[in-house]
Amino acid sequence: MVEITEKRRPISEHIEENKTFLNDKLGVGTSFDIGVHDFYVGGTRLLLYYINGFAESNILTEIMQDLNSLRDRHLREDLYEYLVHKYIPFFQLTEVKTTDEFLDKLLAGQVGLIIDQSSKAIIMDAKNYPGRTPAEPDTERIVRGAHDGFTENLVTNTALTRRRIRDDRLRFEILQVGERTKTDVSICYIKGVANHDLVDELRSRLKEIDIDGIPMAEKTIEEFIIGKTFNPFPMVRYTERPDVAAVHLLEGHVLIYVDTSPSVMITPATYFHHVQHAEEFRQTPVVGAYLRWVRFFGIFASVFLLPIWLTLVMHPSLIPESLSFLGIRKEGTVPLLAQFLLAELGLDLMRMAAIHTPAPLSIALGLLAAILVGEVAINVGLFAAETILYLAIAAVGMFATPSYELSLANRLVRIFLLLMAGIFSVPGLMIGLLLVVVMLAGTRSLNTPYLWPFIPFNYAAFKDVMIRMAVPFKNKRPSIVRSQNTSRQ
Numbered sequence: 432m433v434e435i436t437e438k439r440r441p442i443s444e445h446i447e448e449n450k451t452f453l454n455d456k457l458g459v460g461t462s463f464d465i466g467v468h469d470f471y472v473g474g475t476r477l478l479l480y481y482i483n484g485f486a487e488s489n490i491l492t493e494i495m496q497d498l499n500s501l502r503d504r505h506l507r508e509d510l511y512e513y514l515v516h517k518y519i520p521f522f523q524l525t526e527v528k529t530t531d532e533f534l535d536k537l538l539a540g541q542v543g544l545i546i547d548q549s550s551k552a553i554i555m556d557a558k559n560y561p562g563r564t565p566a567e568p569d570t571e572r573i574v575r576g577a578h579d580g581f582t583e584n585l586v587t588n589t590a591l592t593r594r595r596i597r598d599d600r601l602r603f604e605i606l607q608v609g610e611r612t613k614t615d616v617s618i619c620y621i622k623g624v625a626n627h628d629l630v631d632e633l634r635s636r637l638k639e640i641d642i643d644g645i646p647m648a649e650k651t652i653e654e655f656i657i658g659k660t661f662n663p664f665p666m667v668r669y670t671e672r673p674d675v676a677a678v679h680l681l682e683g684h685v686l687i688y689v690d691t692s693p694s695v696m697i698t699p700a701t702y703f704h705h706v707q708h709a710e711e712f713r714q715t716p717v718v719g720a721y722l723r724w725v726r727f728f729g730i731f732a733s734v735f736l737l738p739i740w741l742t743l744v745m746h747p748s749l750i751p752e753s754l755s756f757l758g759i760r761k762e763g764t765v766p767l768l769a770q771f772l773l774a775e776l777g778l779d780l781m782r783m784a785a786i787h788t789p790a791p792l793s794i795a796l797g798l799l800a801a802i803l804v805g806e807v808a809i810n811v812g813l814f815a816a817e818t819i820l821y822l823a824i825a826a827v828g829m830f831a832t833p834s835y836e837l838s839l840a841n842r843l844v845r846i847f848l849l850l851m852a853g854i855f856s857v858p859g860l861m862i863g864l865l866l867v868v869v870m871l872a873g874t875r876s877l878n879t880p881y882l883w884p885f886i887p888f889n890y891a892a893f894k895d896v897m898i899r900m901a902v903p904f905k906n907k908r909p910s911i912v913r914s915q916n917t918s919r920q
Contacts (some may be wrong), residue, residue: 440530446476446547449530453480455535472498475510478545490557494519511549523556531878535613560584565591568671568693570835571611575713580671585615585690587831591673592619598681599686600624603688606637608652612644616652624683626913629877633685633698646693656698657876661845665836666876668700675709683914699879699912702871703896705834706730711899719899728832733828734841737771738848740821742860745852759817768853770818775846778826824877900919 437687443449450469457465457480466486468479469699477498481491501518515524516528533552537543540558565587567578581588588602607613616637620630636656645651649669670676671693676686679697687696697704706726711719736815742760744767765773808814813878825845832838844867851863874881883891892909894900908914 439532440709442528442530442533442545442550442552444548446478449545450478453478453534454529457537467841468495468627470495470499472501472510472514476547480537480543480545482537482540484561485558486542487557487559490521490555491542494521494555494557511546511551513551514544514546515553519553521555521557525554525556526581527552527554534868535607539613541617548559549685562587565673570742571670571675571709571833573655573674573708573710573713577672577674578707581673581676581693581695583691583693585617588673588688588693589617590618590696592676592680595673595677601680604634606634608637608640609642611642612646613798614645614648617688618685619680620689621680621683621719624681624908625685625913625917626683626915628696629685629913632877633687634681637687645689649687649689649696652687652689653696662870662874663840664702664881665705665834666700666842666872666874666881667750668697668704668834669694669836670697671695672709681908681919683908683912699877701876701879701883701911702837702881705837706832708833716899716901718917723897723899728834729828729831730841731828731901733832733838734845735848736825736828737821737845738852738860738863740817741767741771741849742852742857744817745856749857759815762815764812765814767815767818768849770814771822771849771853772846774814774818774822775842775849778822779842879911 440452443452450467452462454467459467461466464483466479466481466483468481470477470479479495485684497518498514516714525536525541527536528551533543533545533554536554540560542555542557542762544553544555546552560583562584564580565579565582568572568580571580577593577852581591593601598621602618602622604618604621605615608616618637619632620629630639633656637652640652640655642651642655653667660666668679670679675895676695676697680686685698687698691697707723708726711726713719714722740757743757750757759767805814805819809816809819829838832841847867848863851859853859855862871882872880872886883889884896889910891907892911893906906919908917908919910917
């Protein structure tokens with residue numbers, strides 16, 4: 432257990448005692464961003480604590496002006512009650528009675544007011560977190576539809592969700608995770624729709640998290656919720672689009688929002704949740720189905736194209752006469768399996784280099800890698816031209832995968848199948864495919880079969896995955912979420 436260094440200490444009626452304790456805990460005089468304003472209202476001494484960069488200066492200025500305008504004739508014996516109910520012109524006020532609660536709210540960006548001769552303090556939610564506007568996420572762009580996206584501000588994200596679901600049964604439960612970071616984490620669901628057992632399970636697992644902090648936000652939360660696993664496939668679905676989050680809430684899913692992260696976690700999630708994109712639902716059903724099948728083809732090619740081609744090249748007798756062009760004309764000096772492994776490594780290096788390269792130079796980097804490196808490698812005889820061609824097709828399919836986490840997992844599967852095919856030939860490829868399918872079939876995400884609706888098979892749901900159905904025909908929520916209310920009418 433993380434050691435708690437300070438017990439629940441009540442706020443003292445002696446203001447000087449509170450000031451000494453709080454100044455020591457906050458490092459006033461050492462940390463430049465901790466502000467303390469010591470002043471009098473009438474004949475009563477007050478302390479105003481705030482953090483520069485969080486406190487809304489306009490609100491504080493107005494409150495200070497009103498407080499300084501008070502005179503003795505306006506005040507009563509119980510100054511605390513009169514300040515709360517009459518003289519502080521602000522609607523978001525909270526009463527706290529302990530110093531640790533005072534510190535928690537202050538460090539979350541709120542403003543605290545200590546009053547002499549009072550055992551209670553006033554907390555004003557006058558914070559203004561630095562952040563960006565709700566811009567469209569880069570990884571989930573669409574042509575038609577809304578172009579707003581979640582930000583690193585939890586309150587902004589909940590507002591974007593409520594803007595789309597104006598239901599009084601929409602719930603945002605909040606709790607803090609991390610003994611030192613005290614990061615706000617919210618469980619979002621629609622009461623009467625979401626599976627209450629899943630809500631209880633997620634709430635219980637979040638409360639059991641015992642760690643000093645979660646600076647990596649949602650990814651750390653996922654690892655605690657899902658548990659320790661070496662499975663590369665993503666067990667939850669992430670989205671930065673409010674409309675996608677709203678769709679899943681209406682289907683009966685439970686979402687987890689983490690402050691400081693623009694990614695919202697969708698639970699439960701299956702493999703097929705990661706292969707659908709919002710663009711498919713912004714077009715007509717026929718066009719949406721076409722886009723979905725093109726995307727499926729790209730995902731299939733990203734995983735199986737290279738291992739299958741490598742197997743056929745190693746055994747030319749398996750290639751039909753009509754497909755003889757699939758063979759290799761001129762092998763490089765490096766063995767084919769090594770060519771693919773080196774090319775995979777080079778592809779990952781280019782991807783990471785593009786991420787760390789300033790945007791104006793990233794296009795030039797891509798051209799340099801694609802034209803110079805690939806062309807020169809072929810000309811000098813290191814790589815076969817077909818190796819670069821098929822790897823490029825697989826890379827396009829990988830980037831066409833809607834879920835970034837799934838594309839990374841598919842890449843590992845592709846490398847595994849390449850090794851099995853290159854070392855053990857056809858039996859190795861068959862065994863590798865069998866092992867991958869068995870692993871996926873046995874995988875469960877929060878007690879949900881990962882390959883549903885394929886394994887176990889559900890015809891209605893599988894048809895909806897394969898064909899983009901028109902929304903008026905989808906009057907039932909997916910059975911996999913075990914919703915309390917299965918009808919969407």
